[in-house]
Amino acid sequence: MHPHITGKTRLYGLVGDPLTAAKSPQLLNQLFVEQRIDAVCVPFWVKAEDLSAFVAGARALRNLSGLLVTMPHKQRMLDFVDELDPTASRVGALNVIRCNEDGRWVGAIFDGVGCVLGMQWEGNHPAGKSVLLVGAGGAGRAIAFAVAAAGTRTLTISDVDEQRAGELAESVAAETGCITHSGPPDPHGFEVVINATPLGMNAYDAMPVNPERLAPGTIVVDIINAPEPTQLRRAAHARGCRTQDGGPMHEGQAVHALRFLGFDYRPAGKSAPDDGVLFAPARNASP
Structure with a gap:
């Protein structure tokens, strides 16, 4: 190349x-x-x-x-x-x-703002919605702050390490003012479900949530960037959910990361990011 x-x-x-x-x-x-x-x-x-x-x-x-x-x-x-x-x-x-x-x-x-930008591009913006985020590792932490700053109505964070999830929820609430809690990975009743765990990178992985608990119309975002749909996305699609893979997040974070490195990059036909979401708290955000 x-x-x-x-x-x-x-x-x-x-x-x-x-x-x-x-x-x-x-x-x-x-x-x-x-x-x-x-x-x-x-x-x-x-x-x-x-x-x-x-x-x-x-x-x-x-x-x-x-x-x-x-x-x-x-x-x-x-x-x-x-x-x-x-x-x-x-x-x-x-x-x-x-x-x-x-x-x-x-x-x-820029994982977090990249995820939000990708969701915006796909018509799945989290503003005004209830969000379940599964995974409180590096990417999950970034996404938690970003979706809260983007105007999410409520955010629930789930992780296998319950203490880590609880501490992250407290930090996000204090930083952004978004109503944020930790809880189990039960997707029932949420408008948006985001998988920020590695589950799905391998074909034999367990699913991060029980797809039978997903309601039709739920937005399911799996940040894993794989050539084929993950088990979670396939099961969610079968349940009548809107699904999104890791591609839009990958492109979204690339926009921000390349700017940070000094390059001008934006995918063709995509809107420019609002750099205010990098740091702005959600206290006065509106859907």
């Missing part, structure tokens, strides 16, 4: 485990070609136990300009950056690092 590599080529990477379904390198390399940018994005398959060694090596690369960070490194990578953008300091995780020329690494996260 990239016509040539020069001695001045800037390097960007995607670091995570696994990376078999990752689409970020294709997106960035296509952007570099279209905008005639002398840069390339490559995948870095790094196990959790090897993250420290990877960072030590990456710090020595003077032509490394940025990193995209995915599971399972979004929270642990906080320990390896020099500065946190307000998005990352509030959420407690990151998914993009800008490597400045002075050697300082600045971390930010």
Whole structure:
């Protein structure tokens, strides 16, 4: 895809485990070609136990300009950056690092606002709706703050770690003013259900919620970006629900992340993001 590599080529990477379904390198390399940018994005398959060694090596690369960070490194990578953008300091995780020329690494996260932007593009905006969010890890934390800031009427957070879910709910309520609680992963009675867990990445995974408890018309968003519909999406579709895969979120967060890295990117035919949702609390939000 990239016509040539020069001695001045800037390097960007995607670091995570696994990376078999990752689409970020294709997106960035296509952007570099279209905008005639002398840069390339490559995948870095790094196990959790090897993250420290990877960072030590990456710090020595003077032509490394940025990193995209995915599971399972979004929270642990906080320990390896020099500065946190307000998005990352509030959420407690990151998914993009800008490597400045002075050697300082600045971390930010756009999973949440990317998810909301993708939902907006698909006609599934969470404003004014009751939302069940399953998963309180790195992506789940970001999505919790973002959907609350976007004007969600009520938000319930569920996680296998009940304490983690409860602490996140308290933080979101205090930060945004959105009515937020923790609770079980029961989708009954919710207008929007968001799966922010890894469940569904493998064919044999259990489903994050019981699809028999989904009401027809419920919006079901599964952030897993897979070529085929996950079991949850198939079951929800069979129940008469509106479903959305991880593609729109992936594109939405790419818009924000690439802006953070200094690039102008917007998918054809898509509206520009409202940057106010990055930090604005939902106290005065309206549907």
